[in-house]
Amino acid sequence: MLRVAVVGSGPSGVYTAQDLVRQDLVPGVRVDVLDRLPCPYGLVRYGVAPDHEKIKSLQGTLRAVLEDERIRFLGNVEVGARGLTPARLLELYHAVVYCVGAARDRRLGIPGEDLAGSRSATEFVSWYSAHPDAAGDGFGLGARSAVVIGAGNVAVDVTRILARGGAELRPTDVPQGALAALEHSGVREVRMVARRGPGQARFTTKELRELGTLPGASVSVDPADLALDPAFADPSGLPAVNRRNLEVVRGWAAQPRDDGPGRHITLRFFLRPVELLGEDGRVAGVRFERTEPDGAGGVRGTGVYEDVEAQLVLRAIGYRGVPLPGLPFDEAHGTVPHDAGRVLRDGVASPGEYVAGWIKRGPTGVIGTNRPCAKETAASLLADAPALATREVPADPVAALRELGHEPVTWPGWLAIERAEAELGRSLGRHSVKIPDWEGLRTAARPAA
Structure with a gap:
């Protein structure tokens, strides 16, 4: 029997x-899926916005895999803590696959970034998704004006949640504390910059269009910003998704700005943040430099600056992998060096160690991109299985995990x-509501853990 640990x-x-157990290349494969959280599903639970029910329904697909009798979920187990090093884990399993994602957000690297009110979109998403590591501080939603820096789906998500408000999120599983803060949010102006x-933005068209369908919110785009884009006049050379995006923002630019009492979203382009402006230790605005196309697919600064009011700034400019002590790490790319998923130590494949997902390829692609990535890694591991299975490992590593604490x-x-979250929702007159703290999750799990 080949025993494999999948971390994440x-x-x-x-x-x-799933790929390890459904292929008949190696009979008798058993997989333990380890996670440092008591809950499964990773970013599908803690990264997908609560109002995106269709994407969140992917949990059903993941659930079916984790209920396979050949696969076992072991949550609340943190590799790198309490003596559970990669070396020790490899003593407990024939092979280990690290699927630990890219948990660290990228920073702007500009003056004022550490002012109060300057946060990462990662923190904001974790807060409204009830991640137990998230700070429960209300997130400064007393602000009048917010700036979201970024042009990807995460930037669109946080812009939408800020503009949507709390009442529309009541039917979702957003935690009660976040819901209350969003219901009483003072944010009326959200600028995504x-x-x-x-033409170069990385959001998908479906998510972009959603911004124009929010009740009580309007969207505007400055036509002067669009005119700077070489693709504005003739988008025929762009990929299909970028052409569709340009059509959407072109339509918003043609509409007069709605200065009514509701929330307002403004999309700005060709602006690079150079400083966060402070007042009494808090963010009061953002200084941007106007950029222009450089003719080579990038942009260059023009020396023209613009200050934008904001009491809340969220940066959504990407993620980076986090080194796991005991594993090699490529700082330049934020990934673990590998060959077809096999971990490389000093350029040589390390027997029994593998990677998949963002820690393997970097934070790129959508959820479906993980399928071929995982398939490649599983194929490499199964090809190595005859040599890996010769080592003796414990029949059940759970006892060793408990010995480590x-x-x-x-x-x-x-x-x-799940049952405790459903009961919490009923007690609040809502559907299932996420438990947002470590103690609450562990207490809920304890009778059946």
Whole structure:
């Protein structure tokens, strides 16, 4: 029997587990899916916006995999903590696949970035998604004006949540504290700002269009910003998704700005943040430099500056992988060096160690991109299986994990958390509501863990 640990229960980890057991190349494969959180599904639970029910429904697909009798979920187990090093983990399993994602957000690297009110979109998403590591501080939603820096789907998500308000989120599983803060939010102006033009933005058209359908909110685009984009006059050379994006923002630019009492979203382009402006230790605005196309697909500064009022600034400019002590790490790319998923140590494949997902390829692609990525890694591992299975490992590593001080939450423990969240929702007159803190999750899981 080949025993494999998959570290991370998001899509890349679950797809890897699925590929390992459904191929008949190696009979008798058993997979433990480990996660430092008591809950499975990774960014599908803690990264997909609560109002995106269709995407969140992917949890059903992941659930079916984790309920396979050959796969076991072990939550509340953190690799790198309590003596569970990669070396120790490899003593407990024939092979280990790391699917730990890219948990660190990129910084702007400009003056004022550490002022109060300057936060990462990652923190904001974690807060409204009930991640137990998130700060429960209300997120400064007493602000009148917010600036979101970025031009990808995360920037669109946080812009939409800021502009949507709380009442429309009541039917979702957003935690009660975040819902209350959003219901009483003072934010009325949200500006989403990109350093390049709409022809180069990375959001998908469906998510972009949603901004124009929010009740009580309007969208505007400055036609002068669009005119700077070489693709504005003739977008025929752009990829299809970029052409569609340009059509959407072109339509908004043709509409007069609505200065009514509702919330307002403004999309700005060709502006690069150079400084966050402060007042009494808090963000009061952002200084941008106007950029222009450089003729080579990038932009250059023009020396023309513009100050924009904001009491809340969220940066959404990408993610980076986080080094895991005991594994090699490529700082330049934020990934673990590998060959077809096999971890490389000093350029040589390390027997029994593999990677999949963002820690393998970088924070690129959509959820579906994890499927071929996981398939490649699983194929490499199964090809190596005859040599890997010769080592002796414990029949069940859970006892060793407990000896190290870990208290694994198994699948029945997760089901107990689900029931507790459903009961919490009923007590609040809502549907299922996420438990947002470590103690609450562990307490809910404990009777069945």
